[in-house]
Amino acid sequence: MSVATQSTAVRTGRAGRALIVTVLIFFALFYLLPLGVMVINSLKPLPEITGGNMMALPQEPTLEPWRSAWSTAQIGVQATGLKPYFLNSILMVVPAVAISTMLGALNGYVLTKWRFPGHRWVFGLLLFSCFIPFQIVLIPMARLLGLMGLAGSLPGLILVHVVYGIGFSTLYFRNYYAAFPTELVRAAMIDGAGFFRIFWRIMLPVSGPIAVVCIIWQFTNIWNDFLFGVSFAGLDAMPMTVALNNLVQSSTGVREYNVHFAAAILAALPTLIVYIVAGRYFVRGLMAGSVKG
Amino acid sequence: MSAEAMPAATSRADLRGRLQDWLPRLVLSPSVAAMLVFVYGFIAYTIYLSFTGSKMLPSYDWVGFDNYRRLFGLSAWTTALVNLGIFASLYILISVAIGLMLAIFLDQKIRAEGGLRAIYLYPMALSFIVTGTAWKWLLDPGIGIENTMHLWGWESFRFDWIKDRDMAIYTLVIAAVWQSSGFVMAMFLAGLRGIDNEILKAAQIDGASNLSLYRRIVIPMLRPAFLSAFVILAHLAIKSYDLVIALTGGGPGRATELPATFMYSYTFTRNQMGVGAASAVIMLMGVASVIVPYIYAEMRQGDDR
Known part of the structure; x- marks a missing residue:
């Protein structure tokens, strides 16, 4: 593995740079989307998910799903949570x-x-x-x-x-x-x-x-x-x-x-x-x- | 080089010297024994089982190549192989394309490079089960991306691949690319950082455009990174199991069955252990055909050191 850390010597024009930055940000959103959506929706009551938009922020934020996942959700025979x-x-x-x-x-x-x-x-x-x-x-x-x-x-x-x-x-x-x-x-x-x-x-x-x-x-x-x-x-x-x-x-x-x-x-x-x-x-x-x- | 060089003045020192001589091998032996039993012994055992009529439990009646003949006569296995072909080629191709593009773009003195790199790479730290859970839901037309587009007013938007027998295999590609393309990016970025900037400067002075600079000089110099990416992605594709289970469960129908899921269900739920073992042997041969030449080349390179 290389240890050099300097970037390339290739130079790009202003339009090229704008394009590059746009693409980089687009992919950052692509990688963040699933995690972000999961976090947002884990804070919603169930009806807000089934009847609403997954991209919307929670109307009535709740920690109940987290509590349930940790200690009361049904996994296997008993309802022990994770x-x-x-x-x-x-x-x-x-x-x-x-x-x-x-x-x-x-x-x-x-x-x-x-x-x-x-x-x-x-x-x-x-x-x-x-x-x-x-x-x-x-x-x-x-x-x-x-x-x-x-x-x-x-x-x-x-x-x-x-x-x-x-x-x-x-x-x-x-x-x-x-x-x-x-x-x-x-x-x-x-x-x-x-x-x-x-x-x-x-x-x-x-x-x-x-x-x-x-x-x-x-x-x-x-x-x-x-x-x-x-x-x-x-x-x-x-x-x-x-x-x-x-x-x-x-x-x-x-x-x-x-x-x-x-x-x-x-x-x-x-x-x-x-x-x-x-x-x-x-x-x-x-x-x-x-x-x- | 060993401890033999030590002077042996007394017989006690001699004994100690001999012990020192054997100690390294002694220390290594538990690992070597474990490897010989749990890896190579087990491989031999599974190969042996693939030539027996084992059903629910291992049995030792020799049936020759019967299991392999049956295996390749099964439409489920053919489907699994075709699916693997589609999945592996698209997964490798798209991951490499995205990884290379992101690496080249990140290499252009981008201010937030460190942060972006961390974002691109974090999916690699997640379990495929988590990835599958997230994408299963994003791809669900009822509540995921399709539903969101409808709510935003794009009524005719359709994205129900995960429920579509012909398209479901591509949802596996999406989730798998999401997980590993950042890793490919890191491999290419390390390769790019190893290229001597003087070469690029010289080419620029000669009037080469950026495009031809990358096509003619940079990308050919990244050959080792291409090779590593191919080997890693190919063997990951053959081994893919968790993601299929979490994302589609092999369905709808058999639309996303892969050799790994086939092996598991034939061995442990359908009680066809002989056929399951035969499918595992074929998987091993697939992985070996990619990995062995790579290891051989790497070890020969190591000789020069």
């Missing part, structure tokens, strides 16, 4: 991200500074595993989780996310450590520092930026996952995305659009907040996953 599923997602994401990031850091360290014959093969196989369509592992994974007694449980989901997260976390740390001067590691070895000492004292202290990138990437991916959740979570360990889908698709009763919107925003909020706070790292993670150096 609260328990939000908790499920948190309990699933935190350990899965922590474990896969730690393993990724260690793997990246070994694959760059302690190379052994065949290290390239190991990395190639890990890299390919990042991109497989997960449909190819659904059947055996369901079998295995059943045999291990982990079907429909949070530990089962955590295991799944760690296993399929290692590829990306290793990729990040490996590419980052590859640029780190090997001479320093060698010098420490001559001084008698061992494998873990070098990792703790030399590698980890410089790993801040890539750790943030990796954590954000894993957090976003695991939080947003639907396929594994719908396949392996059952009713008790259901994560946020699956609960949201169940709420929106449920065919019983009146469709409470305002509640659906509030629920959708609640499901999106954690990753959106991460994006707003640390967008720079999020972008870097996306790029590192595609245009690796």
